[in-house]
Amino acid sequence: MTDRPSPPHSPKGRGSSALLEARNVSRVFGSGAQATIALENFSLTVSGETSSFTAIAGESGSGKTTLARLLLGFTIPTSGEVLYRGKNLWKMSRAEWLRFRREVQAIFQDPFEVFNPFYKVDHLLTVPVAKLQLAKTRAQARDLIEAALTAVGLRPEETLGRYPHQLSGGQRQRITVARALLLRPRLIIADEPVSMVDASLRTTILESLKTLHTEFGISFVYITHDLTTAYQICQNIIVLYRGEVAEVGDVELVIKSPQHPYSQLLISSIPEPVVDDRWDDDQAPPARRSHQAPGARLSIRRPMSVRHADVQ
């Protein structure tokens, strides 16, 4: 227990040491009868002192991406607040906002949409260097960019000067990882970074995320629906179910003995490469939730289980 890094949730009162903190955040889309609660009463603390690797897992529509957008300050919470170094994201000065933009980086799901096809891939790397004044000279900027590309396993001479269509999905996704790294952030919020990448490259990209965590001490919030990769690279996991926290805890405990019925369902749905337990003659009703409108919640809800973590 002692050698395990502290969980990302710290009890109230130690909030001042938090790098990024979500306090009872809710986000509702629409209003009245049409309202969809995307995220309800969510709290999370990423410590500024120790680096952590936290997974947010859940099905599509469970509020994962809404959470990423709230943490990055792209979406304003309906209630509650997101604090960066103790300050509300939406009440920060321009200087604080710039610092936040540098220290908290994002990696998104789609390595195709991130790039503008009219610019060389260099564009994605040179703009943040210029905007945040990371380098004094062109040569220095080039060195920074080349170092970041090398750190994610790309060869700069084969990557720079190319257009997005000349690179594979895996290479493009690694450029977005390099871009995040370039700014020497304290925290990277990765929203499904490998779900659109080929299976053989998936592992390589995850390995480079893990290296950034161990070598540079960068904290990660890894948003995914893939529990196997979460288990392999994360310390802690938060299972979201329809906008609410279903289960929180050490990844080893949650995966090996899930308590919430939804976590159990998620884990039992993972196709392990074992031929003995076949699913093709499984007569389980395939459309358990089909009658429900997207956003409607399952009526069987049990108290959320919390382990090794304090969640308000």
Next chain:
Amino acid sequence: MRIGDQILDGMRSHQNGTSISAMVDRLPELLAAIGLQRHVLRLYPHELSGGMKQRVCIAIAISAAPRVIIADEPTSALDVVVQRQIMQTLSNVQRRLEASILLVGHHMGLMAKFVDRVGVMYGGKLVEVGPVRDIFTDPKHPYTQLLISSLPSLVEKGTLRGIPGAPPSLLSPPSGCVFHPRCPKVMPTCSVDVPAQRTVGPSRTVACHLYD
């Protein structure tokens, strides 16, 4: 276009002899086969979740009672719970129609759970073909072995292993065996000769110089 019209659209262009009303009468049965309720027919695509939309696609595919269904990564955009539901829907439908399914995908875990026979492709060529059980218990080709072991495990931590290198360029493929630049068991002959498909067991073939 509403879901019902989308399903009818496919039926109209492929079943010339049938009357429209007979087609409309078949809709509830098609929806039942994929586990959706009747009111879905009146909805628009944006009102459906990803899993429901994929089920509707299955309904369109089976509306003409096909003998073969080619499913290209049918679940790669869906989460695991919905993935399992969709795959079960597909295999239920397959049994009902007595059709064959050609499942194209990269998820070896999914293959293990659903298919009977696996063909592993690399760089535009089949490198290994065999019954699913044999492929998983005794993979012959080094690429198949790496593909299976690169799946992140839920049992043991720290077992994350990628396949080194990058997929080959198909414009200028490597000489000899396409996999040789990434192969851990590469031999001098691999960069020269293209390996032929060899039979290595009952309904099993592999293209690798290790089995020459």
